Amino acid sequence: MIKPYLKDFKPYPPGKPIEELRRELGIEGKIVKLASNENPFGPSPKAKEAIIAAASELHRYPDAGAYNLRTALAQKFQVHYEEIVLGNGSNEVLELLVKALIDYEDEALMSEPSFLMYEKFVQASGGQITKIPLKNFRHDLANFTKKVSQKTKIIFLDNPHNPTGSIIYHHDFERFIKDLPENIVVVLDEAYREFNEDPEIANGLLLKDGKPPVVTLRTFSKAYGLAALRIGYGIMKKELAMVLNAIRQPFNVNLLAQVAAEAALKDEDYLAGILKTFSSERKKLFKALEELGFEPYPSQANFILVNTKKEARPLYEALLRKGVIVRSMEAYGFPTCLRISIGTPEENEFFLARLKEVLSGA
Ligand SMILES: Cc1ncc(COP(=O)(O)O)c(C=O)c1O
Structure with missing residues (x-):
């Protein structure tokens, strides 16, 4: 029989795919x-070359230990190779952490809202979830401290936070960690870290071996433009990494993902160029949204949460009819908001032009 706590389980609501919108609304244009x-610019051309070169090896299983990629990551972050766990997206590393740390009825703490997969993985393992409301669109660390109980095993913090784009400052994070019991693992999910421009952002790597230990999660899905290949990683103290590497599937990260990620990681110039464009586009989009009378929230990620100041669903749907897919935020508890990922300069122009048409009733 199905486990009772899985009965009301709802699937993750992904962003609407382009082809689905085309089919549903019969849109033929852009x-x-x-x-x-x-990342609308796609990955480094070197990543694509690496994939083509690796195509001749498709009949072989990949390196289960992903030695080359883990060595490159270890060098970049100045950590030990054995402290890195790769996953089929950073999502898988999240899942492995829950598997390793949450027993039936153990508890995980997370903000309300935050990345939806945290609660899904905990729910699926029969664990308990305690949600801490955001305060002024930021993680309310003081309230996390108050809510910690004997059963708390993991604290999830996305930094930058999804969907607000706000960040945790390092001095606040250090103070927070100091007050926690030692048997908790704090997961700092840095899926959007590369887009951050604030030097005061928390640095989980410095606290990797602390008490409690901090796990830092990163992904190749965002700034590195490899979302389709599904590859992410966690950096954590060796004892924990060894457990995660022991319970994962041996070939959880495929060959193409391994070689593309390594090539993308090493092409630092390409990444720097992309990040520069994201930065200027984020500023441009923020200003344009303000000028339209909306309230965008300052973001250190590659998206902007914008408060439209009334129910946002009609606007979301009107944009769909004009060929623009943004993210509605009901599932995150922000029914008056939309989350807009930063696109290429042309895509952002297209979005703003369609938005202005909708607002003027055209
Ligand atoms: C905060 C956060 N963490 C993790 C992920 C998962 O990324 P992936 O599994 O593609 O590495 C996402 C993806 O949207 C995210 O927003």
């Missing part, structure tokens, strides 16, 4: 998707 915080 469609721009600004809904899943992807």
Whole structure:
């Protein structure tokens, strides 16, 4: 029989795919998707070359230990190779952490809202979830401290936070960690870290071996433009990494993902160029949204949460009819907001032009 706590389980609501919108609304012209915080510029050309070169090896299983990629990551972050766990997206590393740390009825703490997969993985394992409301669109660390109980095993913090784009400052994070019991693992999910421009952002790597230990999660899905290949990683103290590497599937990260990620990681110039464009586009989009009378929240990620000051669903749907997919925020508890991923300059122009048409009733 199905476990009782899985009965009301709802699937993760992904951003609407372009082809689905085309089919549903019969749109033939251009469609721009600004809904899943992807990198619209795509990965480094070197990543694509690496994939083509690796195609001749498709009949072999990949390196289960992903030695080359883990060595490159270890060098970049100045950590030990054995402290890195790769996953089929950072999502898988999240899942492995829950598997390793949450027993039936153990508890995980997370903000309300935050990345939806945290609660899904905990629910699926029969664990308990305690949600701490955001305060002024930021993680309320003081309230997390108050809510910690004997059963708390993991604290999830997305930094930058999804969907607001706000960040935790390092001095606040250090103070927070100091007050926690030692048997908790704090997961700092840095899926959007590369887009951050604030030097005061928390640095989980410095606290990797602390008490309690901090796990830092990163992904190749966002700034590195490899979302389709599904590859992410966690950096954590060796004892924990060894457990995660022991319970994962041996070939959880495929060959193409491994070689593309390594090539993308090493192409630092390409990444720097992309990040520069994201930065200027984020500023441009923020200003344009303000000028339209909306309230965008300052973001250190590749998306902007914007308060439209009234129920946002009609606007979301009107944009769909005009070929623009953004993310509605009902599932995150922000019914007056939309989350807009930063696109290419052309995509952002297209979005703003369609938005202005909708607002003027055209
Ligand atoms: C905060 C956060 N963490 C993790 C992920 C998962 O990324 P992936 O599994 O593609 O590495 C996402 C994806 O949207 C995210 O927003």
